[in-house]
Each structure stands twice: as C-alpha cells, then as structure tokens.
Amino acid sequence: MKEWQISGLLRYVCLSAVILLGILSIIASGPRPQQNQGRNFAQTQPAVAINSDGITQEITNEKATYSQNYMLGAVEIVGLCDKFLNTPKYLVNSVGSEIKVSYQKLKIKYPQYNGSALNKYLSQLTSKVARVGDNVRYVDEQDAKLTKKDYEGSLQRLDEIGTLTQEIRTLNNAISSGL
Amino acid sequence: MNRVQILIGIFGLVVGTLVYIFDRSLYQTYFLFKMMKFGYMPYQISNNLFGPLGGSLPAFTHAFSFILITAGLLGCNKLGYFFICLFWLFIDLIFELSQKFSSFSFGLIPGWFENIFILENMRNYVIRGTFDFMDLVFICLGCGIAFLVLLNTEKLGGLEK
Numbered sequence: 277m278k279e280w281q282i283s284g285l286l287r288y289v290c291l292s293a294v295i296l297l298g299i300l301s302i303i304a305s306g307p308r309p310q311q312n313q314g315r316n317f318a319q320t321q322p323a324v325a326i327n328s329d330g331i332t333q334e335i336t337n338e339k340a341t342y343s344q345n346y347m348l349g350a351v352e353i354v355g356l357c358d359k360f361l362n363t364p365k366y367l368v369n370s371v372g373s374e375i376k377v378s379y380q381k382l383k384i385k386y387p388q389y390n391g392s393a394l395n396k397y398l399s400q401l402t403s404k405v406a407r408v409g410d411n412v413r414y415v416d417e418q419d420a421k422l423t424k425k426d427y428e429g430s431l432q433r434l435d436e437i438g439t440l441t442q443e444i445r446t447l448n449n450a451i452s453s454g455l
Numbered sequence: 456m457n458r459v460q461i462l463i464g465i466f467g468l469v470v471g472t473l474v475y476i477f478d479r480s481l482y483q484t485y486f487l488f489k490m491m492k493f494g495y496m497p498y499q500i501s502n503n504l505f506g507p508l509g510g511s512l513p514a515f516t517h518a519f520s521f522i523l524i525t526a527g528l529l530g531c532n533k534l535g536y537f538f539i540c541l542f543w544l545f546i547d548l549i550f551e552l553s554q555k556f557s558s559f560s561f562g563l564i565p566g567w568f569e570n571i572f573i574l575e576n577m578r579n580y581v582i583r584g585t586f587d588f589m590d591l592v593f594i595c596l597g598c599g600i601a602f603l604v605l606l607n608t609e610k611l612g613g614l615e616k
Contacts, residue, residue, distance in 0.1 A: 287456070291528050298521040298543070300573045302550045304486040305475065305513060306580030422488070422575065 326443060328450035334393040335454025342389065349382040350394055351455060353401070357448045360405055361441065365412060372409035375402055394451070401447050408440045457527040459611040463604060464523030471516030477504040485576040511593040518547045518597030519604075526605050536605040540598045547594040555586040 339347075356378060360371045379402045389395050411433040418430045475484055505512055522543045526536050553560035560581045568574040 287528055291525065294521065294524050294528060298517070298525075299546060302517065302547070303577050303580050304489075304573050305517075306485055306576055307483055307583040422485075 326446045326450065328446050328453075331393075331397055331447070331450035332454040335397070335451060338393050339454065342392070342394065343386070346382070346386045346389055346394075347455060349378070349385070350398060350451070353378050353382065353398055354448055354452045354455065357401055357405060357444060358452075360408075361445055361448070368412045369409045372405050375405050394454075397447060397451050401444060401451065404440050404444050404447070408437055408444070411437045411440075456530045457608065457611070459608045460523045460527030460605060463608065464520040464527060467516045467520035467523065471513045471520065474505050474509050474512050474516075478509045485573075485579065511587065511589045514547065514551070514590040515593040515597040515600075518543050518594045519601045522598060522601035523604060526601075533606065533609075536602060536609075540602045540605075543601075544594065544598040547597075548591065550580075551586065551590050551594065553581050554584040557581050557584075 342350075353375060356371065356375045360368070360375060363371045379398055382398070383390060383395070414433050415430045415437075418426050475487060479487060522540050525543070526539045529535060529539070531539070561578060564577050564581065568577050
C-alpha cells in the first residue's frame with residue numbers, strides 16, 4: 277500500500293514536470309530578444325546645425341593651395357563616407373575602419389595641410405563615423421545579452437545613430453561640393 | 456504507466472527538436488542561442504531539411520508528443536485520453552493565439568518573468584513571434600493523431616494499472 281502511494285506520488289511529480297516542460301518548451305522555442313528592430317534612423321533631426329554652404333565655400337577658397345594627390349585622398353574619404361551611409365549594419369564597423377585608416381594615411385602623408393579647412397571637416401566627418409561604429413557595437417552587445425539589457429541606453433544610441441547619420445550626410449555633401 | 460506511449464512521445468519531441476537544430480538559425484530561436492554555451496554552431500546546419508513542413512512541424516510534434524507522454528505517465532482510459540488531448544490543445548492554442556493578440560497578451564505577462572530563465576523570453580515570444588494559421592491546423596492535427604495513437608497503443612507497453 278505504501279509502495280503504491282509513493283509510486284502514485286512520483287507519477288504525479290513526473291506529470292507536473294512534463295506539463296511544466298511542455299509549457300517552457302513553447303516559450304523557449306520563441307524568437308530571442310532583439311531590440312533594434314522597428315527603429316527608423318532617419319526619423320531623428322540633426323542635433324547640430326551644419327552650415328553646408330559655409331563649409332563648401334571655405335574649402336573652395338583653399339582649393340588652389342591643395343596638391344592634386346591630397347585632393348584625391350580627400351575624395352577617397354568622401355567616397356568611403358558615402359559608402360558608409362549606404363552600407364548594411366553588419367559592415368558598418370568594417371567601412372568605418374577603412375575611413376579611419378584612409379584619413380590617418382592622408383594626415384601622415386600631407387602634414388602641411390593639417391591646419392586646412394578640408395582637414396578640419398574631414399576630421400569631424402571621421403569622428404562622427406567612428407561614433408556611429410561605437411554606437412552600433414554597443415547596441416549589438418546589448419542585443420546579444422539575454423538578461424540585464426540596457427534598453428534605455430540602446431535606444432538613446434540608436435537615436436544618436438540617426439542624428440549622426442544625417443550629420444555625416446550633410447557634412448559629406450558639403451565637402452564633396454567644395455572639392 | 457504505458458512505456459510505448461512515452462517512447463513514441465519522446466521520439467516526436469526529438470523530431471521537433473531536430474527541426475530547430477537543422478532548419479532554424481541561432482539568431483531566430485531563444486533556446487538555440489542558449490545552446491551556444493555548449494558549442495552549438497551559430498548558423499543553421501541545413502538550408503531547409505524539412506522543407507515546407509519545417510515551418511509548422513514543431514507545432515504538430517509539440518502537441519502530439521506531450522499528449523503521448525502525459526497519457527503514458529497517467530496510464531488512463533479513453534475518457535482520460537480525451538481530456539489530456541483537450542488540455543494540450545488548449546495550452547498550444549493559447550500560446551499560438553497570444554502571438555495573434557500580442558498587445559493584449561503582453562499586458563498579461565508579469566514583470567518578474569524578466570529575471571527568470573526561459574520565462575524571460577515570454578515577452579519576445581508574444582511580441583516577436585509570428586502567428587501562423589497553419590500552426591493552429593498542425594496543433595489540431597497533432598492532437599487528433601495523438602488521440603488515435605493513444606487508442607491504438609492502450610494495450611501495449613503497460614507496466615502497471
């Protein structure tokens with residue numbers, strides 16, 4: 277009699293475990309977290325007003341003093357920034373690194389232009405690109421976490437990506453027009 | 456207890472799990488992502504091993520397997536089988552429909568689920584999961600076929616009454 281009761285009890289423990297397992301397995305088979313969906317980067321407005329006409333004018337005025345190779349180097353960076361704006365998210369940091377390397381090479385190769393307007397705006401451009409890369413990396417890190425995600429921080433960084441993207445576009449067009 | 460029913464149920468579960476392991480990517484599924492700690496490869500092994508069935512087969516195998524395992528453990532009669540089928544049909548339908556009415560379902564999920572293993576994925580299941588009418592069909596099919604299998608295996612594999 278006692279043995280039957282233990283057997284019965286075990287059976288119902290197993291039954292409860294099966295029901296729990298059944299319910300948990302449904303939840304575990306669901307999609308894993310990913311917060312950066314449904315956010316439109318283009319929705320945010322630029323935080324800093326960029327005087328694109330002024331930038332174009334400044335570069336145009338100094339244009340005669342630049343060597344042809346320096347100009348070609350700047351054109352390459354501008355082209356890479358354009359590529360950056362049209363690149364898929366998973367390649368953002370890769371293209372960002374290309375831009376950084378190209379800019380560093382240009383600075384080393386032509387130190388005489390470090391005080392130029394073109395260098396100033398290329399520096400601003402590459403800083404913004406680097407910042408977008410950092411933000412993308414942060415959001416990805418949070419996305420990969422299963423618990424204790426920084427939702428608020430991720431959303432702020434996504435908003436900042438939107439702002440920076442617009443600023444990069446404006447700055448890039450201004451530099452490109454001046455060259 | 457009915458050993459045959461339990462074994463058939465476990466077999467069904469294995470098939471359902473294989474669909475995820477072979478046909479779904481790490482980035483789609485919570486438990487696959489968790490399996491990364493055990494060296495599971497980050498991309499799906501095959502492109503579409505189970506073909507068009509792969510989409511709704513897990514819904515079928517889940518209902519089918521858990522009905523057989525539950526019935527096998529209880530070792531009950533036909534009426535018991537019927538209620539077990541109804542129970543799992545209800546559970547699976549509730550979860551599938553929670554994806555259809557995601558806003559309403561989301562509001563019902565308590566905040567403390569966020570800190571509990573597996574339950575932390577409940578909100579994602581509801582919000583990011585996709586409601587599919589075919590899943591409902593396969594759940595009903597799974598329950599129906601499980602009931603027929605139970606009737607045919609009632610006399611097999613009994614350890615005790």
